[in-house]
Amino acid sequence: MTSIVPTFVAVPEGIRLYTLYSTCFIVTLGIIGNILNILVFNTLKLFRGNPCSFYFTFESIMNIGSLITALILNTITITRTTDTISCKIQSMLIEIFIPLSLTTVCLASIDQFFSTSPIAYFRQWNTLKSSRLYLSIAVCIWILHSIPIGIFSYSYMRIICILSDFKFIHYQLYFYYPILLGILPMSISSIFSLLAFRNVRKIIRRQIPIDRRRLDQQMTALVFTRVIVLVVLYLPYVIYHMYWYNPSINQTNYMYFITLYSIGAFINSFILLNNGIPFYIFLAVSSRYRRQVKSFLVKKIWRRCKRCYYLNRNQIIPSRKLSDELATNMD
Numbered sequence: 001m002t003s004i005v006p007t008f009v010a011v012p013e014g015i016r017l018y019t020l021y022s023t024c025f026i027v028t029l030g031i032i033g034n035i036l037n038i039l040v041f042n043t044l045k046l047f048r049g050n051p052c053s054f055y056f057t058f059e060s061i062m063n064i065g066s067l068i069t070a071l072i073l074n075t076i077t078i079t080r081t082t083d084t085i086s087c088k089i090q091s092m093l094i095e096i097f098i099p100l101s102l103t104t105v106c107l108a109s110i111d112q113f114f115s116t117s118p119i120a121y122f123r124q125w126n127t128l129k130s131s132r133l134y135l136s137i138a139v140c141i142w143i144l145h146s147i148p149i150g151i152f153s154y155s156y157m158r159i160i161c162i163l164s165d166f167k168f169i170h171y172q173l174y175f176y177y178p179i180l181l182g183i184l185p186m187s188i189s190s191i192f193s194l195l196a197f198r199n200v201r202k203i204i205r206r207q208i209p210i211d212r213r214r215l216d217q218q219m220t221a222l223v224f225t226r227v228i229v230l231v232v233l234y235l236p237y238v239i240y241h242m243y244w245y246n247p248s249i250n251q252t253n254y255m256y257f258i259t260l261y262s263i264g265a266f267i268n269s270f271i272l273l274n275n276g277i278p279f280y281i282f283l284a285v286s287s288r289y290r291r292q293v294k295s296f297l298v299k300k301i302w303r304r305c306k307r308c309y310y311l312n313r314n315q316i317i318p319s320r321k322l323s324d325e326l327a328t329n330m331d
Contacts (some may be wrong), residue, residue: 015265022269023074027067030276034060034067037279040289040296046211051131052115052219055108056278058135059101063275066097070272084154087161092150096142101275102185103138105223105230107131109192112223116199116216163245173245182238189227196220218288225285226278233274240267 037060040047047053073090114126152165163169200220244260282289 015262019074019265019269023071023272026269026272026276027071029280030067030272031064033276033279034063036293036296037282039300040293043296043300044292046215046292049128050215050219051111051126051128052108052223054128054131055104055111055135056222059104059108059278062097062100062104063278066093066101066275067272069093069097070268070275087153087155088150091153091161092146095146095149097275098271099142099145099181100138102181102189102230102234103142104135105226106185106189106192107134107138109189109196109223109227112196112216112220113192113199116196116220118199118202169245173242177238177242177245181234186231186234190231193220193224193227197224214288218286221286222282222289225281229277229281230274233270236267237271240264 038057041053041057041060042048069090073086073093111126111131114122117123148168149163152163152168153161154164155161163172197220200217240263244264283293
């Protein structure tokens with residue numbers, strides 16, 4: 001007996017609630033954390049002009065865009081059926097934000113290796129101007145790469161977006177997910193972060209200012225931890241999509257399809273978590289970063305709020321206005 005594929009499948013209620021609550025929770029924490037990352041890396045004088053902090057700032061901006069996009073798209077998915085137009089937009093945005101996040105972490109690990117290198121020639125490559133150039137090239141490449149994905153995407157059973165072109169499916173299965181999102185960025189970021197970690201252990205022998213030495217040690221620790229978190233949270237995403245695009249999988253089986261969709265909902269929350277927790281990871285691994293965040297919140301935010309509050313309370317009323325009020329009261 002052949003299985004009949006329904007044209008519409010309702011998302012299970014448990015998956016709807018999990019997607020809604022987990023998305024709202026992660027997006028809220030993530031937006032707060034990424035905004036604080038941006039403010040700290042751009043406000044404190046220590047981080048200004050540092051290419052690695054520039055990469056972290058750019059990643060935080062991408063994370064905010066990814067979180068807001070996920071919140072909007074997940075809300076649409078769990079409240080109504082998914083049409084082809086929203087699928088095309090969703091697929092293009094995902095294929096821009098996710099590779100850019102991976103690329104930024106890779107560039108940050110490479111930059112930190114050059115920054116801590118004992119070879120002066122390598123340290124000359126570590127400039128803010130070159131970092132902006134590399135990120136501009138990466139943005140252009142991934143935007144162009146997302147166009148064919150948007151063209152070939154369509155709504156399947158009105159709850160999920162899949163590709164219609166078999167050649168592009170094979171490209172995704174055998175090159176995009178295993179190489180571009182898997183082996184290549186994870187290997188590059190892991191190798192260069194380990195090399196930077198090795199360099200920073202020997203940095204005490206070099207005659208450099210102590211502030212620069214501490215900054216290199218701090219940024220290396222942040223990059224190394226960021227790479228570990230990225231590999232742990234992205235690996236299930238890559239494996240799941242390679243399995244999903246496997247031609248031997250029968251996606252016309254209704255129950256099997258729902259099971260895969262439910263697993264994908266949990267795995268997608270890992271990607272959201274990766275975009276939402278860098279700030280909290282930095283706080284956990286770096287005591288210096290905790291002090292810097294505390295200093296920023298106390299000196300820049302809290303004192304400014306107190307100054308504005310007391311300024312409004314102690315505002316002096318002009319004498320002319322005061323005399324007019326007294327004359328009015330006497331009348």
